[in-house]
Amino acid sequence: MIDQGTPAPEKRPMNLLIVDDSLTMRNMIKRVLGMTGLRVGEVYEAGNGREALDVLETHEVEVLLTDINMPVMTGTELLRVVAANPRWRSLRRVIISTDGSTARREEVAGLHVRCYLEKPITPEIVRDVLTAVADSDLHP
Amino acid sequence: MSSLPLPTAIFTPSGETALVAAVCDVAERSFFAYAEPCDAGRFAELCEGTERWYSAGIEFDEGDWKGTLRCLVPDDAALAMFDAFSGRGFDDPAPAPELVSDLMCELANMVCGAWLTRAASHQTFSLRPMPVAMSAACAPVKGETWITVAVNDRPFAVAVRAEAGDGHGGQDVGSGGGCAPGRDESGFRSEM
Numbered sequence: 001m002i003d004q005g006t007p008a009p010e011k012r013p014m015n016l017l018i019v020d021d022s023l024t025m026r027n028m029i030k031r032v033l034g035m036t037g038l039r040v041g042e043v044y045e046a047g048n049g050r051e052a053l054d055v056l057e058t059h060e061v062e063v064l065l066t067d068i069n070m071p072v073m074t075g076t077e078l079l080r081v082v083a084a085n086p087r088w089r090s091l092r093r094v095i096i097s098t099d100g101s102t103a104r105r106e107e108v109a110g111l112h113v114r115c116y117l118e119k120p121i122t123p124e125i126v127r128d129v130l131t132a133v134a135d136s137d138l139h140p
Numbered sequence: 141m142s143s144l145p146l147p148t149a150i151f152t153p154s155g156e157t158a159l160v161a162a163v164c165d166v167a168e169r170s171f172f173a174y175a176e177p178c179d180a181g182r183f184a185e186l187c188e189g190t191e192r193w194y195s196a197g198i199e200f201d202e203g204d205w206k207g208t209l210r211c212l213v214p215d216d217a218a219l220a221m222f223d224a225f226s227g228r229g230f231d232d233p234a235p236a237p238e239l240v241s242d243l244m245c246e247l248a249n250m251v252c253g254a255w256l257t258r259a260a261s262h263q264t265f266s267l268r269p270m271p272v273a274m275s276a277a278c279a280p281v282k283g284e285t286w287i288t289v290a291v292n293d294r295p296f297a298v299a300v301r302a303e304a305g306d307g308h309g310g311q312d313v314g315s316g317g318g319c320a321p322g323r324d325e326s327g328f329r330s331e332m
Contacts, residue, residue, distance in 0.1 A: 021269075022246040024226060024239055031227055069249070069267040098253020103264045118257065119250050120170035 013041035014062035014134060019052040019078065020096070021070045029065060029096070032123040038134050049073030053081060056088060063133055068097035068104065076104075079111040092133050096121060159287050159298055162254035167291050170250060171224045175291045183288040186295040187278060190214040195273045196244035198252045202265035207302035209252040210270075211244065212278045217294040218244055241272040251298060 016033070018026045026045050033040055044059060046052035050073040052066065064082070068075040075095060082088045093113045097104070100118030108116070114136065115129050160177050167175035178186070197210040213221070222228065222240050249267055256265045278297055280286045286299040 022242055022249070024222070024243040025246050028225060069253075071268070074266075098250050098257070098267065099265060100253070100257040101261045101264055103262055107264060119253060120166045122169050 013039040015042040015044070015060055016040060016063045016065065017044045017046060017052060017055050017059075017061045019046045019049065019064065019066040019070070019075065021047050021067065023047075025067070025096075028123075029126060032126045033130065035123065036127045036130055038130060047071075049075060049078030049081075052078050056082070056091075061091060063092045063094065063130070065094045065096055068095060068099050076108060076111075079108060079113065083111045092136065094129060094133060096126075156287055158259045159251075159255050159300070160289060162251050162258060163287075163289050163291075163296065163298060165254050166247065166250045167296075170247075171221045171291075173221070173224065173292045175289050175296070178288045178290040178295070180288065182290065183295055183297075186290060186293065187214075190216075190278070190295065191276055193275050193278050194218045194241070194244045195275055196241070196248040197270035197272075198245075198248045199268040199270060200252050200256060200265055201305055202256055202260050202263045204260070204263065204305055205302050206305040207300060208270065208284075209248060209255070210284070210299045211248040211251055212275075212297040212299065213244060213247070214278075214294055215274075217291065217296065220292070220294075221247065244272050245269045 018029050020026050020029070030043055030045075033043060042059070044055045044061065046055055048070040049066070052064070053073075055061065056064075066075040066078060075097065079093060079095075082091060082093065093111070094115045094117065095108065095113055096117045096119060098119045100116075105116055114133055117125060117129060156177070160175075164175040167173040192215040194213045194215060195210055196213070197208050199208050200206060218240055219235075222235055222243050225243060226235070228235065249269065252267055253265075256263075278295065280297075280299040284299040284301045286297050289296045289298070
């Protein structure tokens with residue numbers, strides 16, 4: 001039964017984590033975030049998968065945007081660790097990578113990735129994907 | 141005829157076509173720039189007066205093949221690409237040199253990734269950035285083949301060196317050494 005008298009609780013702005021070894025790419029994604037009109041809370045950054053795990057361990061993050069080819073720990077390794085830990089079950093995961101090979105897509109198929117964006121990306125694509133991810137439910 | 145220093149198996153339908161398509165895709169989608177193939181004569185004209193070039197390289201390994209890919213970009217074109225990518229306005233301060241270098245590295249990363257995704261989609265690949273360097277001239281080094289492109293009427297070159305990787309199953313790969321400059325059968329221009 002729908003209670004029309006009670007307004008729906010306002011969603012907390014979602015926190016995002018951008019993982020890419022390129023500072024200019026992270027800056028571009030942050031700039032696009034500002035153009036989406038989405039209610040965004042904190043935007044965290046990491047230069048590789050290891051740094052990303054440090055952020056995830058210590059902060060609440062709703063959306064993870066990660067590159068694949070990175071030093072120290074790749075995006076695939078990061079996603080495997082995330083998938084293996086129930087704590088991050090509701091984390092929404094998006095890949096933004098130059099590696100658009102079918103082999104790579106198959107490799108990450110079981111890691112609960114919501115969307116696989118292939119670089120080069122346009123700001124419009126990032127906006128559309130983030131809007132869709134923000135509107136989706138929390139559980140993959 | 142020159143030897144064929146690049147594996148035809150990952151250069152389909154031709155080396156030049158796949159690589160030029162990758163450059164055009166990256167230029168248009170990430171930098172809002174128009175890219176087109178450019179012959180040697182026009183490339184030489186476009187290079188006139190350019191004395192500082194970014195050389196941004198990537199080491200790639202896709203199992204069957206491994207090697208390097210370098211993007212050679214004039215410094216003024218690199219700055220214009222930075223502006224397009226970052227949204228920097230006329231009144232904004234000039235970017236730190238390391239940021240432009242970072243973007244050139246990402247440019248090489250995107251070109252190499254777009255090329256390998258087209259040419260060898262059945263394989264995953266790893267990419268590792270090389271230090272970005274500045275040079276006074278644009279030229280391939282021994283063993284590299286290269287393509288030349290015009291991006292917003294500025295010169296842009298991509299030099300590739302490839303060799304059989306650990307997962308290579310058969311075809312041998314020529315060295316590229318000893319060949320005269322000219323078009324080989326892959327469509328690439330080989331240089332000494």
